Amino acid sequence: MSSLRFYARLYVLALRSRAEYRIDFAVGVGSTLAIQCASFAFYWVIFSHVPALGGWAREHVLFLLGMTAAVLGLSEMLLNGIWSLPQYLVRGQLDRLLLYPVHSLTFLLISAPEIHAFGNLLTGLVITVLALQEIDVPALVYVLVPVWLACGAVIYTALLVLAGSLSIVALGPWSQHFMLAQHLLNASRYPASIYPRWLQWLLVVALPVAVPIYLPGRWVAGIGSAAAGVLAPIVAAGLSAWVALWFWQRALRHYQSTGS
Amino acid sequence: MTALALPPPSFIQLLFGFISLAEKTAASKLAYRFASFISILTNTLGYCIFLLVWREVYRQGTAVSVPRAEIFPYLLLAFLVNGILTLGVEARFNQRLRTGAITSDLLQPLGFVNFQMAQGVGDAMANSAFVLPVYVVGWCFLGPAVLPASFASAAIGGLSLVLAFLINFGLSFFVIQACCVLHSAYGVISMRLALHQVFSGLSAPIVLFPEPLHSLAKWLPFRHIVETPASIWLGQVAGARLPQLLATQVAWALVLLITSQLLARSLVRFRQVQGG
Numbered sequence: 001m002s003s004l005r006f007y008a009r010l011y012v013l014a015l016r017s018r019a020e021y022r023i024d025f026a027v028g029v030g031s032t033l034a035i036q037c038a039s040f041a042f043y044w045v046i047f048s049h050v051p052a053l054g055g056w057a058r059e060h061v062l063f064l065l066g067m068t069a070a071v072l073g074l075s076e077m078l079l080n081g082i083w084s085l086p087q088y089l090v091r092g093q094l095d096r097l098l099l100y101p102v103h104s105l106t107f108l109l110i111s112a113p114e115i116h117a118f119g120n121l122l123t124g125l126v127i128t129v130l131a132l133q134e135i136d137v138p139a140l141v142y143v144l145v146p147v148w149l150a151c152g153a154v155i156y157t158a159l160l161v162l163a164g165s166l167s168i169v170a171l172g173p174w175s176q177h178f179m180l181a182q183h184l185l186n187a188s189r190y191p192a193s194i195y196p197r198w199l200q201w202l203l204v205v206a207l208p209v210a211v212p213i214y215l216p217g218r219w220v221a222g223i224g225s226a227a228a229g230v231l232a233p234i235v236a237a238g239l240s241a242w243v244a245l246w247f248w249q250r251a252l253r254h255y256q257s258t259g260s
Numbered sequence: 261m262t263a264l265a266l267p268p269p270s271f272i273q274l275l276f277g278f279i280s281l282a283e284k285t286a287a288s289k290l291a292y293r294f295a296s297f298i299s300i301l302t303n304t305l306g307y308c309i310f311l312l313v314w315r316e317v318y319r320q321g322t323a324v325s326v327p328r329a330e331i332f333p334y335l336l337l338a339f340l341v342n343g344i345l346t347l348g349v350e351a352r353f354n355q356r357l358r359t360g361a362i363t364s365d366l367l368q369p370l371g372f373v374n375f376q377m378a379q380g381v382g383d384a385m386a387n388s389a390f391v392l393p394v395y396v397v398g399w400c401f402l403g404p405a406v407l408p409a410s411f412a413s414a415a416i417g418g419l420s421l422v423l424a425f426l427i428n429f430g431l432s433f434f435v436i437q438a439c440c441v442l443h444s445a446y447g448v449i450s451m452r453l454a455l456h457q458v459f460s461g462l463s464a465p466i467v468l469f470p471e472p473l474h475s476l477a478k479w480l481p482f483r484h485i486v487e488t489p490a491s492i493w494l495g496q497v498a499g500a501r502l503p504q505l506l507a508t509q510v511a512w513a514l515v516l517l518i519t520s521q522l523l524a525r526s527l528v529r530f531r532q533v534q535g536g
Contacts, residue, residue: 023442024446027451028447031449031454035453038455042463045464045473046317050317053313174295174298176295176296176299176302179299179302179306186306194316195312199312
């Protein structure tokens with residue numbers, strides 16, 4: 001069995017085991033819809049007072065909001081397993097995983113999909129398409145949306161892997177610092193230009209979680225260049241994946257097994 | 261015939277038991293101070309996004325019914341109140357339900373609801389210690405506007421915070437029942453969190469909400485968990501509205517706590533405990 005087929009089969013099996021709890025799935029999807037409605041409610045409150053935010057019209061910010069939700073949903077659906085790392089560390093499961101003839105990070109990432117993330121993905125896609133229809137963009141943008149989403153999911157997951165690597169090396173079996181990645185992603189719901197310079201630098205350069213959302217948003221809004229909107233997310237995703245993998249391998253070298 | 265059980269504890273013994281359990285819960289939470297510190301740090305960053313969006317709104321010179329001098333102290337206080345009242349009731353209950361350890365909680369002499377409430381009080385005590393530095397930092401940035409308007413504001417704000425705790429705890433109990441019925445923890449807890457985030461006034465004072473959000477928020481209990489104590493502490497509530505808000509808080513607390521007790525009884529009677 002080829003590696004690709006093996007991981008695809010693993011993912012399908014993991015998905016099936018999650019789908020077993022049907023009510024949990026239904027309530028989970030409902031809850032992710034509610035969470036996205038909560039972020040939409042804040043957007044609504046803000047735009048009931050201003051026609052534009054930092055020079056960005058309502059529909060342009062709506063595009064950012066939708067893309068952010070969809071990126072989160074895609075990452076949770078496909079690459080969510082890193083959130084299980086603290087449990088792996090506490091229970092000594094990482095030792096067992098490291099003995100499997102598999103790539104440890106890939107196995108970990110795809111072995112625990114969150115199917116309630118379907119709610120995030122669906123809401124995000126609907127909001128993004130509605131925003132794009134209001135902006136009236138060329139058809140190419142619709143073709144690029146899946147590319148941006150894939151890049152966003154890779155970068156966001158890469159941040160989580162960095163947090164996970166920190167868990168292995170220094171911080172221990174906590175998941176609180178994983179939330180930093182999620183908060184940074186949530187910051188992409190609004191134009192990075194309204195934030196202080198240090199936060200802009202963090203979001204667009206150091207931990208570029210906003211790149212596949214904000215830069216395409218700038219292009220769609222007619223502020224930024226097409227080259228930045230199209231190429232930067234792909235480059236940022238490639239670099240983030242490489243850095244995350246490097247940190248993961250370094251962290252594993254320093255991994256000390258659990259005592260119990 | 262020998263007695264098989266100890267005599268029921270007196271009120272004083274129950275009270276001491278309640279206080280002792282709250283202290284132990286706070287101590288155990290403080291033991292994980294590093295994780296809690298990271299949690300506060302990341303939550304503060306997450307909340308900063310709301311603050312920065314509002315900063316941009318006011319920077320644009322938009323006319324908003326709440327002046328700039330009032331909104332930022334309010335948002336800071338809302339964050340602090342929310343931080344204090346972030347209780348581990350649902351998470352703890354679900355963990356113990358899953359392992360079957362809930363059976364021993366149901367047999368506690370304190371009673372099931374009081375046992376959970378004492379731990380909730382412990383959570384709030386520990387949280388207060390964690391959010392204090394955030395208050396000090398906020399005071400450095402925003403100045404005396406974050407301090408209570410008067411001694412009376414501080415005292416009534418404190419009372420309102422206690423009532424807010426009871427409302428929050430009552431809501432947590434509803435969530436617990438729903439988790440048991442639906443066999444879903446994440447979904448139900450997330451749903452409650454989403455409602456809380458919108459309607460508590462955490463991200464904006466309710467007065468700034470457009471219709472129908474404004475009307476909905478007024479009729480739901482969530483605003484009395486965050487907005488009411490924060491506004492009273494800052495002296496932003498005056499005149500006849502003050503007793504009216506406190507009375508509404510008392511009413512919500514009573515309704516939710518009485519219903520909690522009744523639901524807890526039905527939980528014990530009709531629900532199965534997982535085998536672990």
